[in-house]
Amino acid sequence: MDDEDQEPSGKASIPEDHIHPSTPAWASPNVHETPINTASYSIDAQPHNAGKEKDPSEAPGIRGIIHAFPNSDQLEIIAKIEASWKELNLPTEELQRRHRAVADGIGGSLTKVLQHALQLQLSYQESLQERVAKYLEDIRKVEQMLNLMPDSTSDVDDGGDGGLFQREISLRKRCNELLAMRTKRQLIWTALMTDNKKFAAATGLPSFHLENHSLRLRTDVLEELQCFNNELQSQFVVRNKNMLGLRQAIQAVAQDLRRDIELDFDNLTDENLQLAENLLNELTEEKKANIATGMELLNRVQYLCRRIGMSSLLLESQPTLVKELYDPRAIEQLTAERDLMEQLAKENIRTVILRHRDRILSLYDATYTTQADRDAFVEFASDDFSEALLDAHEAESTRLTQLLEENHAIYGYLGEHAIMMREKLKYEEQETDPVVMVNRGGILLKIQAEKKKVVRDLNKLIADLRAEVEKKSTPDSPFLIGGLTLDEFLTARQRDTEHEKADFIKDRKIAPGSAIKRAKEFKEQVTPTFKRLKQEVGSLPKQPKSGNRTFIASGSSSALKRLNEAVSVDSVERIGKIKRKLDFDSNSAAAVNGKGRARTAANLKARVQTPAADCGNGRTNK
Structure with a gap:
C-alpha cells in the first residue's frame, strides 16, 4: 500500500512574473491604451462596498473573500498612490489611463490566480479520486488477506454525505487500521513460524505446511498454527524431560561402570530417544x-x-x-x-577341619550330646582332609549351632544348675572339713546359711527348668538331655555330684605328693582328646580312636602346649563365646528367678566351667 499523499493547503500562490513590485504594469510599453470609464475610476471614487459593514455571510465562498478586499493596508497604499498622482497634477486623461492600467493589472492577476487555483483544485480532486480507488483496492486485498468480511467497509464504499474529501479520509483511516492489523499479524506469523521451525527441528517432527502463502495472515490460519505449535511445544517438553532423565541416568550408570560415554543427542528425535534408551538399557544390564x-x-x-x-x-x-x-x-x-x-x-584345609572338630566338640558339650550321637558322625575320625570332609564338618557345626540357639534357655538353666550344684557341693565339702568341724561356731553356721540359700535358689531354678522343658516336649517325644529325660538327667547329675563329694573326701585323706595322688592326677589329664593330639604330633604310638571325644581344656603343660599349637586362637575364642553365652543365659535366668539366686550366681561367676566339666568330665554323657 502506498504512503498517503500530503493534503494540499488550499491556498494558491501567485507567480512572480505576473506582478512585479518594481515594475508597475501601467509603466510597461506593452500596455494597450483603451478607453475606460473615468467615472468608475475617479480619484475621489470610493469602493463599491464602502460605507457598508463587511459580512462574509452575504457573499460566501471565494466571492466573499474577493469582496473583503481591499483591506486597511491596501487602502493605505491606494491612498498614497492617489496622493502621488494628485501632487503630479496629472490631467484627467492620464489619470484615466492609469486607472485603467491598474484595473487591467488587478483583473489579469486575479484571473491568473483563479485559473491556477482551479487547476490545483481539479488536480487535487483527481488525486483524491485516485487515492480513494487505491484505498478501496488495498482495503479489499487486506480484507481478503486477513479474512475479514467485505461488509465491514460498507460505510466507506459510498462515501455517505461527506463527499469525496470525507470519503478519502474515511478510507485512509480504514486503510491505516487494516495496515496496522496486517503488520501486527505479520509479526505474529513470523514469531509463530520461528517457534514452529525451532520445535520441529528439535523434535524431528514435520513443520507447519500452508499451501497458499497469501492466506498466512488469516485468523483461522494463525489459530491453526498456534495450536500446531502448542502441540509441538508439548512434545518438546515431554521429550526434553525424557531425554534429560535418560542423560542423567546414562551418566550415573556410566560413572559407576567407569566408562566415558559421549552423549551426542542434540535433537529430541524419536531415533535419538530410542538410541539413548537402548544405551541406558545396555549399561544397566552391564551393571x-x-x-x-x-x-x-x-x-x-x-x-x-x-x-x-x-x-x-x-x-x-x-x-x-x-x-x-x-x-x-x-x-x-x-x-x-x-x-x-x-x-x-x-x-590349610587340614587346619580348618581340625578347627571345626574343636568347635564341634565344644558344641557337643554345650548341647549335652550323647556318645552314640557323637559316634554317628563318622567323618569326625576320617583322615581324608578334602573339600567333602570340610563340607560335612560345616554341616554338623551348623546343625549343632541351630540346636543350641533353639534351646538356649534350657541349656542356660542347665549351666546355672551346674554352677549351683558346684556351689552346693562346695558348702557340703566345707561342712566336712576338719578345720570347720573343730570350730563348730560361727563359721559352720555361715556355711549352712549360705547352703540353704543355694538350695532354695536351686529349687526355683529346677521349677523354671521344668517349665521350659515342658514347652519343648510332647507326650510322644519328651525333650532329652544327653539322651535322658529331665528327671533322669538331674538324678544322674546328683549322683555324679555325690560321687565327686565322696572322691573329694577320699582325696583329702590321701597325703599330698604320694604316688596314688600323682597317678590319679595323671590319669585325669590323659583324656581322649589329649591322646588324639599326641598321636597327630607323633609323640605317642597311634592307637585306635575310640571312647569319649569330650573336649577337656585341662592337662599338663606339655599337653596344653601341643593343644594350643593344634587349636587356633579363633577356635579358642569361639569356645569362649559359647561359654560367655551360657554364662549370660545363666545370669539372665538367675535375675528372673529371684534376687537371691542372682546374687548367688554372681558370687559364683569365677567358678564357671564348661558344661562337660559341670557334668563330671563327661561321665553323664556315657
Missing part, C-alpha cells in the same frame, strides 16, 4: 551383570574366609566395597581375593 558377578565373588570370598577361619584383608580395608560391586575395579579386586582364598583354603 546388573557386574553386581551379580561381584555378589558371587563376595559370597565365595566370605565362604572361604569362614572355612579357613581367616578374615579378608580386602574387605577389612575397604568396607564399602560390598556396596560397589558394580565397579569393574571391585570385580578385579574380589577376583584376586577369591583366588588367594582358594589357594589358602587348599593349603
